[in-house]
Amino acid sequence: MPIIVNLDVMMAKRKMSLNELSEKVDITLSNLSILKTGKAKAIRFSTLEAICLALNCQPGDILEYVSEKDPRIFG
C-alpha cells in the first residue's frame, strides 16, 4: 500500500516504548502492532488524534504517501 506508517520512527524519536504508547493512547498492543507493521487497513481519527497527542506530533509525521514505484515499498 502506498501509505506508510512511520509510527516506529516517531516512537524512537520520542524514546517511547510500545507499552507506554499503548497505555497513553488506550488501545491494545495488538492493534498498535497492526498499525506499526503496516497491516492496518484504516485508522480512526480518534486514534490518530490520541497518537498525535501522546507523541506530540502531526498526522503527517506518522503517515506518509510513497509512490508505488518507490523502492522503499517494493524494493
Next chain:
Amino acid sequence: MTNRTDFIIKALHVVSWIIFIGFCIQTGTLVFNYIFSLINPAATHNLYLGLNLSELYRDNKTTYTLLFSCIAFLSAMKAYLFYLIIMLLSRLDLLKPFSLSTAELISKVSYQILNIGVVGLITHQFAKRLAQKGINVQSAEIFWNDSDTFLLLAAVAFVFAQIFRKGIELQNENDLTV
C-alpha cells in the same frame, strides 16, 4: 446471542440430524430393494413406501435401472445436503459468524440445492417421457415433485452466500481498523 436464538439453532441442529438419518435410511433401503428386486421381481410392486415400478420393470430393465438410479441418487444428494447443513450449524458461531469456512459451506449448500433441483427436473422429464409411452410411474413422483422448490431455494442460498462473502470482507476491514 439470545437464549431464544441459541434454542432455535440447537433445535434446527437436531431436526437436521433426524432428516439426515432419514434420508440415509431411505437411500440405503432404495439401493437394497433395487438389488432385491433384481433377484425377486415381485418386489417391484412395493419397493419403498408404495413405490410401484413393476410396469417399468416388465417393459425395460435398463430404463427401470436408470429411473431407480435417479431416485436413489436424488435421495443420496438430499442426505448429503443435510450433512452439509449439520456441518454448517455445528460450525456456526453467532458471536463471530463471518468466517471463511462458514462461507464455503453456504456456497456448497447452494450448489448442492441447485444439483438436486437440476437432477430432479431431469428425472421429472424422463418420467414424463415414460408416461407418454403409457408406463405408469406416478407412485415415484414424490421423489422429484419438489425440484422447482429446490431451484428457487438454490437461488436464495446463492444470493445469501454472496452477501455472506461481502460480510467477511467487511469484518476483515473492521478487524484491521485501528
